[in-house]
Amino acid sequence: MTETRTPSKPATLSTGVSxxxxxxxxxxxxxxxxxxxxxTGFPTIWAQNIKNVTLRQFGTGVSNLNAVADKVKEDxxxxxxxxxxxxxxxxxxxxxxxxxxxxxxxxxxICKKVFPAGVMQPMDVKKIKNFDKIVPxxxxxxxxxxxxxxxGTAPHTxxxxxxxxxxxxxxxxxxxxxxxxxxxxxxxxGIRPDLVGRPISSWKDxxxxxxxxxxxxxxxxxxxxMDAAMVCEAMGEIKYGDKGNMTKEEIDKTLKIMTxxxxxxxxxxxxxxxxxxxxxxxxxxxxxxxxxxxxxxAVRAKGIQCVYQPLKEGYRAWGGGLGIAKHLSGLELEAxxxxxxxxxxxxxxxxxxxxxxxxxxxDTAKQHMSPEEWAFWMEGQPAKADILSPEGKVMEKAGAVRxxxxxxxxxxxxxxxxxxxxxxxxxxxKWNEFIAA
Amino acid sequence: MTLxxxxxxxxxxxxxxxxxxxxLLPRVAPYLQAAPLTVTxxxxxxxxxxxxxxxxxxxxxxxxxxPDFVLTNYSELLTSPVTWKTYLNTLxxxxxxxxxxxxxxxxVAYFLxxxxxSTTWQMVLFLVCTIPFWTSxxxxxxxxxxxxxxxxxxxxxxxxxxxxxxxxxxxxxxxFSVVLAFVHLYALFMVVPIFNSMMRIDxxxxxxxxxxxxxxAQTLWNVILPLTKPGIAIGSIxxxxxxxxxxxxxRLMSGxxxxxxxxxxxxxxxxxxxxxxxxxxxxxxxxxxxxxVAMLRVVDIRKEL
Numbered sequence: 001m002t003e004t005r006t007p008s009k010p011a012t013l014s015t016g017v018s019x020x021x022x023x024x025x026x027x028x029x030x031x032x033x034x035x036x037x038x039x040t041g042f043p044t045i046w047a048q049n050i051k052n053v054t055l056r057q058f059g060t061g062v063s064n065l066n067a068v069a070d071k072v073k074e075d076x077x078x079x080x081x082x083x084x085x086x087x088x089x090x091x092x093x094x095x096x097x098x099x100x101x102x103x104x105x106x107x108x109x110i111c112k113k114v115f116p117a118g119v120m121q122p123m124d125v126k127k128i129k130n131f132d133k134i135v136p137x138x139x140x141x142x143x144x145x146x147x148x149x150x151x152g153t154a155p156h157t158x159x160x161x162x163x164x165x166x167x168x169x170x171x172x173x174x175x176x177x178x179x180x181x182x183x184x185x186x187x188x189x190g191i192r193p194d195l196v197g198r199p200i201s202s203w204k205d206x207x208x209x210x211x212x213x214x215x216x217x218x219x220x221x222x223x224x225x226m227d228a229a230m231v232c233e234a235m236g237e238i239k240y241g242d243k244g245n246m247t248k249e250e251i252d253k254t255l256k257i258m259t260x261x262x263x264x265x266x267x268x269x270x271x272x273x274x275x276x277x278x279x280x281x282x283x284x285x286x287x288x289x290x291x292x293x294x295x296x297x298a299v300r301a302k303g304i305q306c307v308y309q310p311l312k313e314g315y316r317a318w319g320g321g322l323g324i325a326k327h328l329s330g331l332e333l334e335a336x337x338x339x340x341x342x343x344x345x346x347x348x349x350x351x352x353x354x355x356x357x358x359x360x361x362x363d364t365a366k367q368h369m370s371p372e373e374w375a376f377w378m379e380g381q382p383a384k385a386d387i388l389s390p391e392g393k394v395m396e397k398a399g400a401v402r403x404x405x406x407x408x409x410x411x412x413x414x415x416x417x418x419x420x421x422x423x424x425x426x427x428x429x430k431w432n433e434f435i436a437a
Numbered sequence: 438m439t440l441x442x443x444x445x446x447x448x449x450x451x452x453x454x455x456x457x458x459x460x461l462l463p464r465v466a467p468y469l470q471a472a473p474l475t476v477t478x479x480x481x482x483x484x485x486x487x488x489x490x491x492x493x494x495x496x497x498x499x500x501x502x503x504p505d506f507v508l509t510n511y512s513e514l515l516t517s518p519v520t521w522k523t524y525l526n527t528l529x530x531x532x533x534x535x536x537x538x539x540x541x542x543x544x545v546a547y548f549l550x551x552x553x554x555s556t557t558w559q560m561v562l563f564l565v566c567t568i569p570f571w572t573s574x575x576x577x578x579x580x581x582x583x584x585x586x587x588x589x590x591x592x593x594x595x596x597x598x599x600x601x602x603x604x605x606x607x608x609x610x611x612x613f614s615v616v617l618a619f620v621h622l623y624a625l626f627m628v629v630p631i632f633n634s635m636m637r638i639d640x641x642x643x644x645x646x647x648x649x650x651x652x653x654a655q656t657l658w659n660v661i662l663p664l665t666k667p668g669i670a671i672g673s674i675x676x677x678x679x680x681x682x683x684x685x686x687x688r689l690m691s692g693x694x695x696x697x698x699x700x701x702x703x704x705x706x707x708x709x710x711x712x713x714x715x716x717x718x719x720x721x722x723x724x725x726x727x728x729x730v731a732m733l734r735v736v737d738i739r740k741e742l
Contacts, residue, residue: 269692436696
């Protein structure tokens with residue numbers, strides 16, 4: 001790998017290694033302590049020696065949850081190490097250090113970049129027990145048979161490859177799946193209802209001069225450009241062929257509108273990390289901005305009003321999944337399949353749903369949630385009891401209704417998916433010009 | 438001495454051999470003494486810089502970089518108006534920060550060196566100056582954010598005191614807040630070398646100036662300032678290079694709205710565009726070197742060290 005000569009690489013490599021060795025030591029101890037009887041409903045042929053397996057998973061922060069690793073240890077007996085990185089670093093590491101991980105937890109648009117590099121292996125759907133129950137968005141792109149396919153890197157377009165050793169994405173469903181979907185959501189604008197002073201109904205409200213100096217946009221080019229596109233389209237300024245794969249002219253026009261707004265003082269700040277978005281919102285520096293669902297929950301947890309506002313143009317969706325590294329084989333590969341089957345078997349699904357995300361197999365998750373929880377999170381009904389977070393903190397008081405309503409209302413109104421464009425490099429350059437303008 | 442004594446012993450061949458060795462050692466010794474530093478500099482300075490220079494000519498796409506020899510990284514960098522704007526912006530920050538820290542640094546150092554009489558108090562007050570450095574610079578920077586914010590301490594204080602009706606928006610996420618943070622972070626780098634230079638000034642010179650009828654201002658301008666120049670130069674080099682290379686202060690204090698060269702490089706690295714980042718780093722290095730050389734042209738710091 002030529003990339004090892006780049007300056008920043010040795011640092012990441014060495015931390016990864018030392019962390020791994022450290023965890024390996026503790027894993028052995030923990031592995032010995034946990035009994036093998038906890039495995040339920042899974043092929044247990046490997047049950048005896050699978051305890052010695054350690055799977056290294058890395059990915060973006062959203063789904064790298066320690067609670068999941070603990071539960072894996074308890075249910076399956078083997079050790080799951082998690083490393084959380086930002087999405088740029090994830091992409092980079094997935095391609096340049098394919099031996100440094102066993103399971104990649106990546107977003108679909110990252111998959112579009114990573115899978116063709118030949119560093120991962122597709123999964124045999126016959127080995128995925130709940131494959132038939134996976135939400136059809138990930139299989140056919142349609143939530144219901146008559147719904148429209150959203151723009152951008154829709155998961156089903158990069159969800160399958162043509163064969164076992166292929167790196168070419170298949171046009172429709174095959175036996176070989178690149179990522180098993182784990183977690184996804186529909187994003188929109190977050191607002192401070194107490195400060196905006198009027199109902200917000202469209203993406204174009206982000207650039208309303210009434211909110212001059214009080215708006216914010218996220219500064220991750222591949223996601224920020226999509227929010228910008230939703231705004232420009234809502235304003236009626238640009239009609240896109242495909243927001244997820246813009247032409248150079250479309251990129252120029254979009255960023256021209258955003259640059260003009262920036263120069264006019266529309267934006268208070270641009271944020272890059274979760275906590276920045278929470279602080280901007282809760283301090284009142286910003287009253288309308290692109291936001292992520294748990295950030296809205298975090299602002300509310302401080303006792304500050306914040307709404308994840310559904311907008312008439314629809315949502316910008318994103319989704320992630322688990323993929324298996326190419327080098328995995330034998331016992332470790334079996335463990336990876338067991339882990340993935342376990343992931344879809346309900347416990348994690350319920351955990352994610354309770355955080356306000358969505359899980360890939362809804363039926364199994366439902367079994368792990370109380371009827372009140374299911375009604376609140378998935379059906380958009382008023383909470384019959386206080387809604388608790390997975391850690392047991394009160395997230396919503398009884399009577400509250402989820403912003404945006406039911407699963408169908410939210411995921412059924414996706415306008416585009418996070419995407420990587422053909423003109424990616426050009427877009428990033430132009431985006432940086434916008435930020436520097 | 439002992440070596441030459443040894444060579445004068447009988448046995449011709451042995452003597453000749455020893456003589457050769459004897460002359461060799463003194464010749465090699467300086468090289469050996471310089472070797473550790475040379476190796477360190479080679480390994481940790483020259484090799485990385487050469488690597489960066491080499492990579493700056495490579496090609497890249499969104500996930501990989503390819504060894505090559507292309508000039509696109511430089512041509513894209515130097516022909517982009519953003520680069521020029523960003524350099525201008527960074528230079529503006531550097532100039533403002535330099536001027537303000539120089540003013541503060543000189544005043545503080547002057548007070549410490551010439552107004553505080555006892556050495557003990559000089560040391561105590563000097564240590565007081567370093568107290569902010571006991572916390573990390575990120576913490577020092579971030580603590581400005583709640584202070585300067587729209588609903589921050591300063592704005593609510595001013596509003597309740599009746600000084601202003603509307604919160605002052607320019608306080609946070611603006612050039613003002615960036616320069617303020619820079620000054621806060623780097624003022625000490627100016628104070629220390631200037632204080633050091635001032636302490637070395639022979640007090641007799643000042644007495645002589647006074648005896649010669651110079652006013653306090655004249656003494657300051659014609660005696661103290663020229664003799665403090667090396668300290669000012671060293672402090673300036675610190676401040677200017679630190680500001681030119683900064684990325685996190687600009688990002689946090691401008692709310693991601695302003696750019697600096699360091700931020701540009703950081704963005705490129707996070708997008709895996711290493712060759713572009715390397716080209717940018719090479720250009721930045723050249724610019725900063727030119728600035729440092731220019732400063733050293735004006736002031737000969739070796740004269741006083």
